[in-house]
Amino acid sequence: xxxxxxxxxxxxxxxxxxxxxxxxxxxxxxxxxxxxxxxxxxxxxxxxxxxxxxxxxxxxxxxxxxxxxxxxxxxxxxxxxxxxxxxxxxxxxxxxxxxxxxxxxxxxxxxxxxxxxxxxxxxxxxxxxxxxxxxxxxxxxxxxxxxxxxxxxxxxxxxxxxxxxxxxxxxxxxxxxxxxxxxxxxxxxxxxxxxxxxxxxxxxxxxxxxxxxxxxxxxxxxxxxxxxxxxxxxxxxxxxxxxxxxxxxxxxxxxxxxxxxxxxxxxxxxxxxxxxxxxxxxxxxxxxxxxxxxxxxxxxxxxxxxxxxxxxxxxxxxxxxxxxxxxxxxxxxxxxxxxx
Amino acid sequence: xxxxxxxxxxxxxxxxxxxxxxxxxxxxxxxxxxxxxxxxxxxxxxxxxxxxxxxxxxxxxxxxxxxxxxxxxxxxxxxxxxxxxxxxxxxxxxxxxxxxxxxxxxxxxxxxxxxxxxxxxxxxxxxxxxxxxxxxxxxxxxxxxxxxxxxxxxxxxxxxxxxxxxxxxxxxxxxxxxxxxxxxxxxxxxxxxxxxxxxxxxxxxxxxxxxxxxxxxxxxxxxxxxxxxxxxxxxxxxxxxxxxxxxxxxxxxxxxxxxxxxxxxxxxxxxxxxxxxx
Numbered sequence: 001x002x003x004x005x006x007x008x009x010x011x012x013x014x015x016x017x018x019x020x021x022x023x024x025x026x027x028x029x030x031x032x033x034x035x036x037x038x039x040x041x042x043x044x045x046x047x048x049x050x051x052x053x054x055x056x057x058x059x060x061x062x063x064x065x066x067x068x069x070x071x072x073x074x075x076x077x078x079x080x081x082x083x084x085x086x087x088x089x090x091x092x093x094x095x096x097x098x099x100x101x102x103x104x105x106x107x108x109x110x111x112x113x114x115x116x117x118x119x120x121x122x123x124x125x126x127x128x129x130x131x132x133x134x135x136x137x138x139x140x141x142x143x144x145x146x147x148x149x150x151x152x153x154x155x156x157x158x159x160x161x162x163x164x165x166x167x168x169x170x171x172x173x174x175x176x177x178x179x180x181x182x183x184x185x186x187x188x189x190x191x192x193x194x195x196x197x198x199x200x201x202x203x204x205x206x207x208x209x210x211x212x213x214x215x216x217x218x219x220x221x222x223x224x225x226x227x228x229x230x231x232x233x234x235x236x237x238x239x240x241x242x243x244x245x246x247x248x249x250x251x252x253x254x255x256x257x258x259x260x261x262x263x264x265x266x267x268x269x270x271x272x273x274x275x276x277x278x279x280x281x282x283x284x285x286x287x288x289x290x291x292x293x294x295x296x297x298x299x300x301x302x303x304x305x306x307x308x309x310x311x312x313x314x315x316x317x318x319x320x321x322x323x324x325x326x327x328x329x330x331x332x333x334x335x336x337x338x339x340x
Numbered sequence: 341x342x343x344x345x346x347x348x349x350x351x352x353x354x355x356x357x358x359x360x361x362x363x364x365x366x367x368x369x370x371x372x373x374x375x376x377x378x379x380x381x382x383x384x385x386x387x388x389x390x391x392x393x394x395x396x397x398x399x400x401x402x403x404x405x406x407x408x409x410x411x412x413x414x415x416x417x418x419x420x421x422x423x424x425x426x427x428x429x430x431x432x433x434x435x436x437x438x439x440x441x442x443x444x445x446x447x448x449x450x451x452x453x454x455x456x457x458x459x460x461x462x463x464x465x466x467x468x469x470x471x472x473x474x475x476x477x478x479x480x481x482x483x484x485x486x487x488x489x490x491x492x493x494x495x496x497x498x499x500x501x502x503x504x505x506x507x508x509x510x511x512x513x514x515x516x517x518x519x520x521x522x523x524x525x526x527x528x529x530x531x532x533x534x535x536x537x538x539x540x541x542x543x544x545x546x547x548x549x550x551x552x553x554x555x556x557x558x559x560x561x562x563x564x565x566x567x568x569x570x571x572x573x574x575x576x577x578x579x580x581x582x583x584x585x586x587x588x589x590x591x592x593x594x595x596x597x598x599x600x601x602x603x604x605x606x607x608x609x610x611x612x613x614x615x616x617x618x
Contacts, residue, residue, distance in 0.1 A: 070424070070425075117599045117602055118599075120602075121602075123424075124423070124424040125557070127424055128553045128557060129598070129602070131550065131553065132553065132554060132594070132595035132598055132599075133595060135550050135591050135592075135595060136591060136592045136595040136596070139588070139589060139591045139592050140592060142588075143588045254546070255432060255435075258428055258432060261428070262429075265425065294436045294439055294440055295436075297432055297433075297435075297436040298432070298433050298436045298437070300432070301429040301430070301432040301433045301436075302433065304425065304429045305412060305426060305429050308422050308425055308426060308429075309426075312422070
């Protein structure tokens with residue numbers, strides 16, 4: 001995956017969206033063909049996990065980069081989605097496919113309910129509020145034992161029934177589904193960003209006073225964005241359940257949301273590919289280095305500290321900025337806007 | 341105790357998620373230095389007396405506070421949102437370290453002041469009295485420092501507007517360092533009191549951090565009287581919910597209280613500083 005490619009494509013396709021569509025299509029084809037060809041062992045399992053986490057990372061970055069809302073809730077919303085599907089299947093014997101929109105809906109509703117109170121705050125205050133909300137969700141999932149089986153968690157064995165001609169089988173099936181979901185969520189979020197709605201969000205982030213003077217009250221827009229991101233995070237939940245087969249409340253605590261933040265900041269916040277690149281590093285680096293989960297937790301945090309003090313734009317953001325600077329120098333045009 | 345935690349935030353101005361971990365570090369460090377029961381995973385028998393260990397650890401935490409401020413928080417000062425990211429990374433690192441060294445077992449400090457006294461029918465241990473006394477004294481000392489001394493006044497001014505302080509020539513960098521060191525040492529005192537009063541484990545810091553933030557937000561960021569009131573309020577509500585049989589829900593109770601108060605008064609009970617845009 002060559003990160004210069006996006007910048008190149010942007011030069012080739014000034015319309016932007018067309019270029020991105022082409023890049024993402026190529027990437028998608030590569031991701032679609034390569035990991036499953038490596039067999040269905042540990043590597044595929046990690047790739048599946050990375051794709052699922054990437055979905056949640058995009059939902060985090062959607063709020064963070066475009067609204068300055070660092071939500072420590074997204075990981076728990078993924079949990080909400082996973083539990084929705086798990087309970088719907090075990091308690092109500094529902095069809096897996098029916099539970100997907102249900103999981104998105106629950107993620108949306110929970111995010112919106114918390115957002116009503118939280119979106120009036122911004123920055124670190126918003127982080128504190130969502131931290132609290134995340135802790136409340138995990139505590140509720142742990143203590144409502146009658147519903148959720150408490151800290152023992154849920155173990156769900158199910159196969160997604162055939163959906164028309166599509167029949168997902170085994171770990172490769174899970175991987176394909178995760179990839180399709182990622183593509184769907186990325187396309188949706190990208191589309192929203194480019195829409196009038198997305199531009200209003202960006203305006204409200206950069207200068208809330210200016211936005212207000214134009215008669216735009218940013219708060220309902222933020223709430224809407226939070227609900228949308230909640231739906232995306234919720235949608236990742238069922239696939240995680242399908243991948244892991246077993247879930248428990250504590251895996252969705254605030255440290256999981258923090259992993260998303262690490263992925264986004266390492267990869268580059270506000271870039272199209274950044275969260276995915278960051279997630280890949282986050283998932284595969286401990287594996288490559290052979291670290292224990294605890295050592296991996298430390299390594300990820302240290303990596304984050306290194307990035308935040310020396311390379312604030314993240315990998316994709318820095319490469320993009322360097323490439324733009326080189327192009328600008330060659331064309332000796334005036335400085336362009338830095339890429340956020 | 342929650343009061344002591346919360347004061348640090350109003351002082352340092354950086355939303356520091358790692359303070360809860362500072363408390364846990366203190367408690368574990370004291371345990372390592374003073375333990376005589378042989379449960380020490382690093383060293384068999386240091387067995388320092390408490391009177392020596394407590395000041396050493398408090399000073400050590402001050403140094404740690406300075407190192408972290410100079411090394412990690414100062415480069416992020418221009419982008420305040422990154423300060424919270426840095427502190428969260430520290431939380432994650434500390435917690436992994438605790439689990440590595442101490443596993444997930446609960447630990448406790450020995451009872452320092454045995455005995456109890458009966459006041460109007462209620463039995464209170466000396467330990468509790470000492471805890472309350474030390475906490476109150478710390479708060480009063482901090483309050484006096486902030487209101488009566490020049491450094492304290494400068495810090496409060498800095499909390500209002502860093503730019504104006506730079507304009508009138510205050511050494512803002514040094515003041516921030518001082519605030520961090522003071523905050524870390526205060527956290528050490530709180531950690532000592534906490535370790536003496538309750539058992540603690542590798543996850544204690546996370547719960548403490550949340551509690552501290554609930555208190556700060558309810559009280560109004562930057563308002564010390566607000567923090568005191570909020571801490572008492574939270575204490576009452578949590579005790580009440582425990583008495584009603586909801587003791588596992590104490591985290592939820594605090595968060596619900598926080599959201600309820602915010603819906604009613606968006607900048608906290610006693611708003612010190614505008615809490616919207618940071």
